[in-house]
Amino acid sequence: METFELSIAQRQGELAVLEVAGYINNEGGEAIAREAGTLLDAGCRTLLLDLHATRIINSIGISLLLEVLERTIEVKGTLAFCCLTPSIAKTFQIMGLAQYTRIFPDRASALAELAQVR
Amino acid sequence: MAEPVRLRLVLPQVARAELIAGDAVEDLGQRVGFPRDTLAEVKLAVVEACLNALEYGAGDVVVELAAHPDSAYPWIEAAVVDHGPGFDPGEQPRPVLETKLHARRKRGWGLELIRRLMDEVEITSRPGLTRIHMIRRTGGA
Numbered sequence: 698m699e700t701f702e703l704s705i706a707q708r709q710g711e712l713a714v715l716e717v718a719g720y721i722n723n724e725g726g727e728a729i730a731r732e733a734g735t736l737l738d739a740g741c742r743t744l745l746l747d748l749h750a751t752r753i754i755n756s757i758g759i760s761l762l763l764e765v766l767e768r769t770i771e772v773k774g775t776l777a778f779c780c781l782t783p784s785i786a787k788t789f790q791i792m793g794l795a796q797y798t799r800i801f802p803d804r805a806s807a808l809a810e811l812a813q814v815r
Numbered sequence: 816m817a818e819p820v821r822l823r824l825v826l827p828q829v830a831r832a833e834l835i836a837g838d839a840v841e842d843l844g845q846r847v848g849f850p851r852d853t854l855a856e857v858k859l860a861v862v863e864a865c866l867n868a869l870e871y872g873a874g875d876v877v878v879e880l881a882a883h884p885d886s887a888y889p890w891i892e893a894a895v896v897d898h899g900p901g902f903d904p905g906e907q908p909r910p911v912l913e914t915k916l917h918a919r920r921k922r923g924w925g926l927e928l929i930r931r932l933m934d935e936v937e938i939t940s941r942p943g944l945t946r947i948h949m950i951r952r953t954g955g956a
């Protein structure tokens with residue numbers, strides 16, 4: 698469960714869904730930042746990170762997600778998350794991430810909402 | 816009153832060593848009936864304390880865990896000890912997301928997470944010995 702895996706689960710117009718599994722530490726965070734950067738460079742403006750298979754994000758992984766957020770804001774895009782465990786949701790709440798990102802309970806509701814944004 | 820379940824670990828110098836301590840927290844907590852979601856928060860706090868010790872400390876990083884099976888309200892205590900140069904916890908700035916977003920260095924969330932995820936946190940630090948002692952009760956934080 699803690700082995701990190703990242704894949705692009707969906708790419709539709711300016712929207713991309715990244716499925717993340719396992720422990721998000723420095724290596725995982727860097728992989729996400731790299732992939733997100735490539736997608737933003739390619740014209741994506743809405744990134745949805747599906748964390749249904751992620752149980753823990755450490756503070757270094759968090760700082761790398763902030764780089765993704767900064768980059769997304771720079772291009773006037775949207776960074777969204779779905780399927781957070783309660784502890785990851787609490788971590789995001791402590792950081793105040795909900796102010797700058799969209800957070801959804803599941804992928805279906807995220808896609809329904811985000812499709813209307815763009 | 817039942818005796819606490821105790822565990823002492825010396826973290827090896829390997830990648831993701833902090834997860835060894837985190838997994839031990841989960842195991843111990845489950846043995847005393849700690850709620851799973853609360854346990855995940857304790858796990859993250861211990862992982863963060865270990866990351867600090869592994870990054871800034873020196874010598875062995877020791878993790879002491881105790882799960883107390885007190886009636887309907889079990890509680891967990893954890894201590895992470897390192898032998899680095901030490902730091903003044905009062906001088907660590909609290910991270911603010913808006914500032915971090917525009918800053919070159921976006922790190923610095925570890926202590927904040929520890930303090931917010933645990934009910935009691937005591938940090939004692941001097942050159943050669945830093946100890947972060949944490950307690951989390953069921954229904955706390």
